[in-house]
Amino acid sequence: DGGITQSPKYLFRKEGQNVTLSCEQNLNHDAMYWYRQDPGQGLRLIYYSQIVNDFQKGDIAEGYSVSREKKESFPLTVTSAQKNPTAFYLCASSIVAGSYHTDTQYFGPGTRLTVL
Amino acid sequence: QKEVEQNSGPLSVPEGAIASLNCTYSDRGSQSFFWYRQYSGKSPELIMSIYSNGDKEDGRFTAQLNKASQYVSLLIRDSQPSDSATYLCAVPTGTASKLTFGTGTRLQVTL
Numbered sequence: 689d690g691g692i693t694q695s696p697k698y699l700f701r702k703e704g705q706n707v708t709l710s711c712e713q714n715l716n717h718d719a720m721y722w723y724r725q726d727p728g729q730g731l732r733l734i735y736y737s738q739i740v741n742d743f744q745k746g747d748i749a750e751g752y753s754v755s756r757e758k759k760e761s762f763p764l765t766v767t768s769a770q771k772n773p774t775a776f777y778l779c780a781s782s783i784v785a786g787s788y789h790t791d792t793q794y795f796g797p798g799t800r801l802t803v804l
Numbered sequence: 805q806k807e808v809e810q811n812s813g814p815l816s817v818p819e820g821a822i823a824s825l826n827c828t829y830s831d832r833g834s835q836s837f838f839w840y841r842q843y844s845g846k847s848p849e850l851i852m853s854i855y856s857n858g859d860k861e862d863g864r865f866t867a868q869l870n871k872a873s874q875y876v877s878l879l880i881r882d883s884q885p886s887d888s889a890t891y892l893c894a895v896p897t898g899t900a901s902k903l904t905f906g907t908g909t910r911l912q913v914t915l
Contacts, residue, residue: 721903730808730892730905731848746902778847791836791896793903795847 691715692796694779699801701766701773709764709799711779720762721780721793724748731778737762738784766801774803807831807897810906818914823880825909827893830874837869837876838894841887842908848892852878883913 692713701707713720719738723731733746737756751770756762762781766773777800780793809828817823825839836855840848852867854860854876860867866879876895880887890908897904 723905728812728907730907731894732905733902736902791903792838792850792853793894794850795840798847 692779692781692794694777694796694799696799697797699799701801701803703803704768706765706767707801709766709777709779709801711762711764711796713760713762713779713781713796715781715794716759717781717794718759718784719782719791720756721782722746722752722754722762722764723778723780725776725778734764773801776800806906807904808893808895808906810891810893810909812907813910814912815909816912816914817883819883819885821883823883823887823911823913825878825880825891825893825911826875827877827895827906828875829893829895829897829904831895831897832871832874834895834897836896837867838903839865839867839876839878840892840894840905842890842892844889851891880911883911885913885915887911888913 695710721736722734725731732748734752735754737743753765778798779796782791782793807830838853839851841851842848854867854869864881868877890910892908893906894903
């Protein structure tokens with residue numbers, strides 16, 4: 689089955705630790721995205737990548753880092769510099785980015801990160 | 805003014821009724837418009853996409869787009885309890901690739 693997988697589903701971190709969230713897709717999509725969702729709020733864009741080995745900051749990139757070494761993978765690292773990391777993290781992908789009719793984004797199941 | 809605005813609700817409708825969800829956006833250059841449904845604790849799933857002015861129907865769902873007035877709406881006919889969820893409106897704003905989400909409207913379908 690084609691789709692987007694995220695792991696782990698739940699993640700607990702102590703303050704001061706870096707953690708990496710996994711996102712993999714087998715849809716052959718060029719573009720991938722990371723969002724953060726806080727309770728009762730909409731999704732906010734952290735980073736996005738339109739092509740392998742290239743990525744751009746979204747609206748709330750501070751305290752996060754990403755890499756895009758393979759088309760199917762876009763891991764997100766939440767660093768200790770992120771002041772309020774507890775949130776629901778969502779990965780998405782689209783065929784291409786910003787292109788009429790092929791920019792529909794599909795989401796993975798999400799990772800819920802809690803900082804203890 | 806927020807880039808994408810939705811009434812947070814909750815919007816309560818009886819089973820079998822029509823639910824009407826509205827969304828306004830600020831970027832007149834937006835060309836694509838999306839409605840996602842999100843159940844509590846789950847990730848958003850795409851319900852409808854619309855690109856042209858007018859109505860687009862898919863089963864019990866109808867998306868309506870009015871670019872001149874900068875609003876997009878979602879109608880759910882014959883609402884079912886399983887439709888109870890938060891509905892997110894999403895619009896590309898500014899740079900291509902940036903999808904801006906509204907905060908969502910929580911829909912409750914009552915028996």
